[in-house]
Amino acid sequence: MYIRHKSKLDPRLRELAILQVGYLAKSPYELLAPRQARPRVRVSDDEIRAVGEETAGRPTKLDPLAKTVLRAAREMTNDLAMSDETFATLEKALGRENVIDLTLAIAFYNAVVRLLGTLQIDVSRNTRHTSNSIRCRDNIRSVASSARRKKCFCATVGTRRSGLTS
Numbered sequence: 001m002y003i004r005h006k007s008k009l010d011p012r013l014r015e016l017a018i019l020q021v022g023y024l025a026k027s028p029y030e031l032l033a034p035r036q037a038r039p040r041v042r043v044s045d046d047e048i049r050a051v052g053e054e055t056a057g058r059p060t061k062l063d064p065l066a067k068t069v070l071r072a073a074r075e076m077t078n079d080l081a082m083s084d085e086t087f088a089t090l091e092k093a094l095g096r097e098n099v100i101d102l103t104l105a106i107a108f109y110n111a112v113v114r115l116l117g118t119l120q121i122d123v124s125r126n127t128r129h130t131s132n133s134i135r136c137r138d139n140i141r142s143v144a145s146s147a148r149r150k151k152c153f154c155a156t157v158g159t160r161r162s163g164l165t166s
Helices: 011-025 028-041 045-055 064-079 084-094 096-118
Strands: none
Touching: 011 045, 011 064, 011 096, 045 064, 064 084, 064 096, 084 096
16 A cells, blocks of 8 residues: 555655554544554654553644644544645644645545544454464464464454454
8 A cells, every 4th residue: 555655755754654643533443553553664652652642632742743733633533624724834843745645544544534433443452463473362372372373363354334254
């Protein structure tokens, strides 16, 4: 997928934006997925906690660019569009291409949380793990136990509304 693998946007900023979308939407998937990606993109536990603090308007130690990225995600999620001021600030710091990529990421993950919520897809049972330290919430088993695949695929999609079941 372009947003995750080919975009020139700093992966840390992208993941912070995704976390903000997930936080606002109260989406278990978007809150869990970036945490699983965290070792690769270097989003710290403090930065993850700062998303909620920034949302509540409390001070954090995030750098100004990260705060602006979170503001952009909040504006697009809550108001459907990024303000001119936020867009201009990001464009000055990141360049137009990266702002467009950030906008695409925020819009895409807003669509994902709405799809998952509407179809009532239980993603806590549909998570691919790639680290020995991550364990399934429902089927507690380590990745190491599936040595042949070196990945764990815990249950398949289960949803009441789409007719798909595991």
